[in-house]
Amino acid sequence: MAAVELKRVALGKVRWARRAAVGQTNVGLRLLAVGLSVAVWEAGTGGLGWRPLPPALLPSPGETWQSLVGYARSGLLALDVSRTLTQAFLGLALGMATGTALGVALAYARRLGDALEPLLAALNSLPRVAVAPLLIIWFGLGITSKVLLAFFTVVFVIFMNTYSGVRSVDPDLVRAVQVMGGGSRHVARWVVLPWVASWVFAALRTSISLALAATVTGEFVGSTHGLGYRMVLATGVLDTPRVFAILLVLMTVGYAVVEGARRVEAYLLRWRPELTM
Amino acid sequence: MGRGGGGAALSLRVEHLSLRYATGVEVLQDVSLEVAPGEFVSVVGPSGCGKSTLLNVVAGLADRRADVERSGRVTWNGREIHTASDWVGELGYVFQRDTLLPWFTLHQNVELGLRIRGVPREQREQRVRELVRLVGLEGFEHVFPHQLSGGMRQRAQLLRTLAYEPKVILMDEPFGALDAHTRLGLQREVTEMWAQLRNTVLFVTHDLTEAIVMAQRVVLMSHRPGRVVQVYEVPFGYPRDPIELQGRREFALLHAEIWQGLAQEFRAQDAEREAERLGV
Structure with missing residues (x-):
């Protein structure tokens, strides 16, 4: 009996290895990893009858889930998610448009490009969230300051690429x-456009995370809605389960x-x- | 086969072409060359002798920077060539480097020249299908270049050029990056296709055997600065089999004759490089 069991496990392992070898993703294995992480979390927060840290420091999965459900039922979750995403995407879209236009223009106007390159590179290396307080002063607590912060965060990355x-x-x-026999129109459409597009796409993926991070940071600094704002409120009253719930939401949204x-x-x-x- | 002076107005002519950089480096020195309509001429010479530069000047692609001094001219049908657009689409150029557009499939790459000429879709599809069959690339039409082997990519590049039926085709060591076996196959395919199409071809290579098995005439160029040392007639007709040809006595004799001239250029180049190295 035990031998049969062992054999089955071994066969399973071989099958997994084979799947990994051909580059197939094993959904089951991935879900198992997620499940294990939650299990470890549960075990460390009272699941085994042992709770070294109070809920205000480290809430359990159940408490986090309850808080999340409450957050969703209140209708605020949908509102906050849509507000944060709207801001991040507006900033990203604005940054894409400006960054690509500026990049193409300066690459063709060689002299101007050469002149501005160091300045823009310096701006690019500035920790951009550092201007968040300034933007709040200038544009207030509304959506504009967050959009601009996201824009400012991504525009140089996209421009540089x-x-x-x-x-x-x-x-x-x-x-x-x-x-x-192709003219400049053909060169632009068939060579320059696809070439540059591949560079812009390379910047796009990092820019999405950057825009989201910038928006949440902007909401920390000053706002009236959004996931970052709700998190600051929860932190203020030591509602740690809510903070964890928001972190989970951010993680899920960002990953998706x-x-x-x-x-x-x-x-x-x-x-x-x-x-x- | 008409060649030489006949129909001078219709031929491709390079007249007293010299090219030097302001730094004093001379690349080409008084190169004159005539390729008759429908003639296959190959140019052979030591590497760095300016063969590729010659092709670029003919194509109208050579850089026209202020520090390049140039005299002489290139004419096609009596029309002087300054830039690539002066060819008004009658030129094909097969590069040594694979210049297929990586984001287009084989089919899309082959039909580019036809799209430039405004050929309607159905006709393009049909033409591409014919060509692809010609070189045995069926089944790879919708594959991206990176998924093709080196030999297949070079075949595709050839098809891209043949697709729009250019009058003149320039080839710059088109098989230089391929292994010996693939190379032999492509040499045969190209000579077979040329025997039917009879475009005017200027074929640059550093491989003497390749120069002889493909062309009607072989132009031997000197080491830098490139000059025309001598022009040899190749006494074989078409269709010809490059593999079979290499076993013939006439081939061996011609090869030996040109080799003497080429070897002399190799030696002269080596001697010059050595002198430069020693700072003489």
Whole structure:
């Protein structure tokens, strides 16, 4: 009996190994990892009748879940999530538009580009959340200050990538299209655009996380809605289960958005050897 | 086969072309060359002798920077070529480096020239299908270049050029990056296709055997600065089999004859490099 059991386990292992070898994702294994993490959390917060830390310091999964359900029932969860996401996406969209336009313009206006490059690189290395208080002073507690903070956080990353992308277009590919009789319109559409797009996409995935982080930080500093604002309120009254619930929401939302972007990117850039996943 | 002076206005002509950089480096020195319509000419010479520069000038792709001094001219059909657009789409160029657009499938790459010419979709599809069958790439039409082998990519590049039926095709060591076996196969395929299409071809290579088995004439260029040392007639007709050809006595004799000239250029180049190294 035990031998049979052992054999079955061994076979299972081989099957897993084979799946891993061909690069297939094992959903079961992933769920198991999540389940184990929750189990460890539960075990450390009274699940085994032993609770070294009070709920105000480390709430249990059940308490966090209850708080989350309460948050959702009040209707505030949907409101906060949509507010935070709206701000992050407006900032991201604005940053994309400005960053790519600026990148293309400065890459073609070589002299201006050369002149502004160090200044923009310096701005890019500034810890951007540091301007959050300033933006609150200038634009108030409403949506504008958060959108601008997200915008300010991503615009340089996107600009830098676009700029390097345009400047690094492979001249041989341009020549190949010219030799076939293609004009500047063909070169722009078939060579420059796809080339630069691949650079912009590379920036997009990091920019999504950056925009979300910037928005939440902006809400910490000063706001009237949003996940960051709700978190500051909960912290103030030591409602740690609520803080944990919000962290879970942030994690889930962030993961979903970045994963979505990764899939879109993998599809659009499927011609690239390193991205065929 | 018409060649030489006949129909001068219709030929591709390079007249007294010299090119030097302001730094004093001379790349080409008084190169004159005529390729008759429908003629296959190969250019052979030691590496760095300016063969590729010559092709770029002919294509109108050579950089026109202020520090490049240039004299002489290139004409096609009596029309002087300054930039690539002067060819008005009658030129094809097969690069040594794979220049397929990586974000387009093989099919999309092959039809680019036809799209530029405004050929309607159905005709493009049909033309691509024919060409793909010609070189045995069926089943790979909707595959991206990175999924193709080196030989397949080079075939695709060739198809992209043949698709829009250019009058003149320039090839810059098109098989340079391929293994010997793939190379032989492609040499045969290209000579077979050319025997039917009869485009005007200028083929640059540093491989003497390749130069002879493919062309009607072989132009031997000197080491830098590139000059035309001598032009040799290749006495074989078409269709020809490059593999079979290499076993022939006439081939061996011609190869030996040109090799003497080429070897002399190799030696002269080595001697010059050595002198430079020693600071003489």
